[in-house]
Amino acid sequence: MSTVIKVENLSKQYRLGQVGTGSLAHDLNRFWHRMRGKEDPYLKIGEINDRSVKGSSEYVWALKDINFEVKHGEVLGIIGRNGAGKSTLLKILSRTTTPTTGSVKLKGRVASLLEVGTGFHPELSGRENIFLNGAILGMTKHEIKSKFDEIVDFSGVDRYIDTPVKRYSSGMYVRLAFAVAAFLEPDILIIDEVLAVGDAEFQKKALGKMKDVSNKEGRTVLFVSHNMTAVEALCENVVIIEKGTVKYTGHTIEGIKDYLRIESDKGTFKVATQEFEWLNFYSKPQFDANEDLEFQIEFNSRATYNELFVDCAIVNEKGDIVIHIKSDTITSPHAAREGKVLTNFLVESPKLVPGNYSITIYAYNKSEVLFWGENIVGFKINSKSFFGNRMFIENNRGVLLPRIDVTFQQS
Amino acid sequence: MIKVTENLAVNLPDEGNWDIVIEPQANLLDIKLKDVWQYRDLLFLFVKRDITAQYKQTILGPLWHFIQPVFTTIVFVMVFGKIANIPTDGIEPVLFYMSGITIWNYFSSCLNSTSGTFVANAGIFGKVYFPRLVIPLSTMMSNMVKFGIQFFLLIVAIGYFGLTNGSFYFGFSWLLVPLLVIMMAAMGLGAGIIISSLTTKYRDFTVLIGFAVQLLMYATPVAYPLSYLKNESVINVVRYNPLTPIIEAFRFSLFNKGDFNGFQLLYSSIFIIVVLFIGLIIFSKVERTFMDTV
Structure with a gap:
C-alpha cells in the first residue's frame, strides 16, 4: 500500500512568555540575521518540551525531529500526555500553522476535526449551520445537499432543524456538529478527541461510524485520544509522543503497554x-x-x-x-x-x-x-x-x- | 519495453505526487487564489451568514441601514452646508452629502471589518484550514449588500429631488458606478488585510485604525467638493489621496457635475492595485503562522 502521509524531521519551536518589547527585540534581531542571509539565531537555543521543569530558555521545542509514515487505509492512533506535543502536531497536519523546520507531505483531500461545530453560528438554524459547517470543513454545497437527510438522521435532531442552534441543548449541538463531520468524505481524516462528548448512545454511534469510515470506506484516519479503550478499538498502530519526540511507533497493544509504563513514571x-x-x-x-x-x-x-x-x-x-x-x-x-x-x-x-x-x-x-x-x-x-x-x-x-x-x- | 515504463510509472508517483506539502517557508507569490475558488461555496455561505445573522431578532431588519446615512446626511447638511456655508458644486446639498457618505461608508466598513480578520477569527482559524482570504472577501461582499441598500436610498432621494426640482440626470456615466464601487472595495480590502496582518502579533495598529479612518474622511472630499479648496498645500494632500478621484468620479457619474479627471482615476487604480497586491502577499505570508502569535 502506498504512503499517504509522510512526516519528515518535523520540528516546531515556540517562544514562551508574553508578546511585548522583549519579543520585538528578538523579532528585529531575527530579521537582521535573515537580511544578512544568516540562520535564525533563536533556533539553536530551544529546550526540550517538558512542562514540569522550569527551563532557562525562552524558546522551547514543542516538537523535535518527528518522523513517521502512514499508509493508505491505516488508522493510526496518536497518544501522549498533556503537553507532549500532540496538539501541535495536529495543528501542523491540519494546516492551521506551519512547522519551524521539516515537512509533512499528504496525498488526497484532508479534513481535520479538532473540534466539533467549528464555525457554528448561534443565531442560525440547524439547517443553515449544517451547510455552513460542511463548507468550512471543505465540502461543496452540492455534496452537503446530497447528504443532508443522512446528516439530520444521524444527528437525531430532526425536530429542531429549523430552530437556531443557540436554543439547542449542548448534547444536541454536539450531535449535529459531529453528524456533519461524520459525512465528510476526505481521503485523510484527522480527529482529536471529539468522542469525549455526548451521551453513551451517541458515543457508541460515533465510534461505530469512525470504524466504518476506516474499515469499509478505506480512508486513512489519524486519531488522537486519551481514551485507551477507544484507541485500542480503532487503531492498528500508534505513535507515542513524549516531550516533543516520537517515543514509539508500532502496534497498538504493545504501544499502549509502553505508554502506560511511561504514564506511571510520573509518580x-x-x-x-x-x-x-x-x-x-x-x-x-x-x-x-x-x-x-x-x-x-x-x-x-x-x-x-x-x-x-x-x-x-x-x-x-x-x-x-x-x-x-x-x-x-x-x-x-x-x-x-x-x-x-x-x-x-x-x-x-x-x-x-x-x-x-x-x-x-x-x-x-x-x-x-x-x-x-x-x-x-x-x-x-x-x-x-x-x-x-x-x-x-x-x-x-x-x-x-x-x-x-x-x-x-x-x- | 512496455514493462520498463510501467515500472517507472509505479515508482515515480510516490516521490513527487504529493497533493499537499506543508513546509516552513513558502514562495512569496504563493497566494492560493485557486484554493479560494475551490472554497467559493464557503465564501457565499459566509456572506449569507453575515447578512441573515445580522437581522435575526430585529423588527426593522435591513431597514436599519437607512438610519445611519439619513442622520449623517442631516448633520452634514446642517454643519457643512448651513453653518460653514460650503458650496456643493451646484448639486442639491442633500444629494451631495448623501452620495459622498454612501460610497465612503462602503470603504470604511470594508476597511474596518477586514482589518480584524485574523484577530476576530482566530478561534475558527485555529481549528480548521480553509483559505483565509475567504473571510475578508466575504465581509467585503456582505458589506456590498449593505452598500446596495444605502445606494437604493440614494436613488430614491435622487428620484425625489428630480421630481420636485426637475433637475434629473441619467446618462451613460452611470455605468461608471460599478467600477468605482469595485475600486473602493479593492482599496478597503487591500488596506484592511495589510492592517490585519500587521496586528496579529503587535496589536498597536488596532488602536490607530478606528480614528485613522475617521480622520481620513476629512482628507477626502466627502463633506466638501475638491473645487472648494484654495490653499495649495491642502489641495495637494487631498488630491494625492487615492480615494479623492473615486468620490469625485462617483458624484460626476451620478450628477454629471463637478471635477472628473480620467488621469486621476488611473492614478487611483494603479495605487489600489499595488496596495492590493502587497496586501495579498503579506496576508498569505502571515496566514501560515499567525496562530502562534495571535
Missing part, C-alpha cells in the same frame, strides 16, 4: 533512602477484569529492620483509593536483613472497573518511614473479557464491576 517519590532502596515492580501490564491481581515489589535493604511492613494502595484514574492493603493487619512483620526484599501481593478477583490504576507504595519499620512513593507504578484492567458491551464498560461510573444479573418479571 512522586515522597520518601526515598539509600538504606532501603526501591528496586522493582513486577506485574503483568494488563489484567482481565475477573482475574486475580498479583504483583511483587522489590527493595534493596542495606540495614536490618526487625518490624518491616510494606503497604500499598491501588488508586483509580480519578485518584480514589479503591483498595488499601495494610499489611500489618494481614501478616506479621518481616525481619529484613541486608539484601533484596521481595513482597508479594495477591488480591483475589477484585472485580475492578476496567481502566488504568496506579499504585502508591509505603514501607516502614515500626514508626520510621523507609519509603513512600505515590502512584509510581501501575497496571491496566482491560475490558475485553467483559460482557461484550464496551460502551457499558466505558461509561461505568462505578468502582466495582462484579458479575451482575438483572431480570424482569411481570405479573
Whole structure:
C-alpha cells in the first residue's frame, strides 16, 4: 500500500512568555540575521518540551525531529500526555500553522476535526449551520445537499432543524456538529478527541461510524485520544509522543503497554533512602477484569529492620483509593536483613472497573518511614473479557464491576 | 519495453505526487487564489451568514441601514452646508452629502471589518484550514449588500429631488458606478488585510485604525467638493489621496457635475492595485503562522 502521509524531521519551536518589547527585540534581531542571509539565531537555543521543569530558555521545542509514515487505509492512533506535543502536531497536519523546520507531505483531500461545530453560528438554524459547517470543513454545497437527510438522521435532531442552534441543548449541538463531520468524505481524516462528548448512545454511534469510515470506506484516519479503550478499538498502530519526540511507533497493544509504563513514571517519590532502596515492580501490564491481581515489589535493604511492613494502595484514574492493603493487619512483620526484599501481593478477583490504576507504595519499620512513593507504578484492567458491551464498560461510573444479573418479571 | 515504463510509472508517483506539502517557508507569490475558488461555496455561505445573522431578532431588519446615512446626511447638511456655508458644486446639498457618505461608508466598513480578520477569527482559524482570504472577501461582499441598500436610498432621494426640482440626470456615466464601487472595495480590502496582518502579533495598529479612518474622511472630499479648496498645500494632500478621484468620479457619474479627471482615476487604480497586491502577499505570508502569535 502506498504512503499517504509522510512526516519528515518535523520540528516546531515556540517562544514562551508574553508578546511585548522583549519579543520585538528578538523579532528585529531575527530579521537582521535573515537580511544578512544568516540562520535564525533563536533556533539553536530551544529546550526540550517538558512542562514540569522550569527551563532557562525562552524558546522551547514543542516538537523535535518527528518522523513517521502512514499508509493508505491505516488508522493510526496518536497518544501522549498533556503537553507532549500532540496538539501541535495536529495543528501542523491540519494546516492551521506551519512547522519551524521539516515537512509533512499528504496525498488526497484532508479534513481535520479538532473540534466539533467549528464555525457554528448561534443565531442560525440547524439547517443553515449544517451547510455552513460542511463548507468550512471543505465540502461543496452540492455534496452537503446530497447528504443532508443522512446528516439530520444521524444527528437525531430532526425536530429542531429549523430552530437556531443557540436554543439547542449542548448534547444536541454536539450531535449535529459531529453528524456533519461524520459525512465528510476526505481521503485523510484527522480527529482529536471529539468522542469525549455526548451521551453513551451517541458515543457508541460515533465510534461505530469512525470504524466504518476506516474499515469499509478505506480512508486513512489519524486519531488522537486519551481514551485507551477507544484507541485500542480503532487503531492498528500508534505513535507515542513524549516531550516533543516520537517515543514509539508500532502496534497498538504493545504501544499502549509502553505508554502506560511511561504514564506511571510520573509518580512522586515522597520518601526515598539509600538504606532501603526501591528496586522493582513486577506485574503483568494488563489484567482481565475477573482475574486475580498479583504483583511483587522489590527493595534493596542495606540495614536490618526487625518490624518491616510494606503497604500499598491501588488508586483509580480519578485518584480514589479503591483498595488499601495494610499489611500489618494481614501478616506479621518481616525481619529484613541486608539484601533484596521481595513482597508479594495477591488480591483475589477484585472485580475492578476496567481502566488504568496506579499504585502508591509505603514501607516502614515500626514508626520510621523507609519509603513512600505515590502512584509510581501501575497496571491496566482491560475490558475485553467483559460482557461484550464496551460502551457499558466505558461509561461505568462505578468502582466495582462484579458479575451482575438483572431480570424482569411481570405479573 | 512496455514493462520498463510501467515500472517507472509505479515508482515515480510516490516521490513527487504529493497533493499537499506543508513546509516552513513558502514562495512569496504563493497566494492560493485557486484554493479560494475551490472554497467559493464557503465564501457565499459566509456572506449569507453575515447578512441573515445580522437581522435575526430585529423588527426593522435591513431597514436599519437607512438610519445611519439619513442622520449623517442631516448633520452634514446642517454643519457643512448651513453653518460653514460650503458650496456643493451646484448639486442639491442633500444629494451631495448623501452620495459622498454612501460610497465612503462602503470603504470604511470594508476597511474596518477586514482589518480584524485574523484577530476576530482566530478561534475558527485555529481549528480548521480553509483559505483565509475567504473571510475578508466575504465581509467585503456582505458589506456590498449593505452598500446596495444605502445606494437604493440614494436613488430614491435622487428620484425625489428630480421630481420636485426637475433637475434629473441619467446618462451613460452611470455605468461608471460599478467600477468605482469595485475600486473602493479593492482599496478597503487591500488596506484592511495589510492592517490585519500587521496586528496579529503587535496589536498597536488596532488602536490607530478606528480614528485613522475617521480622520481620513476629512482628507477626502466627502463633506466638501475638491473645487472648494484654495490653499495649495491642502489641495495637494487631498488630491494625492487615492480615494479623492473615486468620490469625485462617483458624484460626476451620478450628477454629471463637478471635477472628473480620467488621469486621476488611473492614478487611483494603479495605487489600489499595488496596495492590493502587497496586501495579498503579506496576508498569505502571515496566514501560515499567525496562530502562534495571535
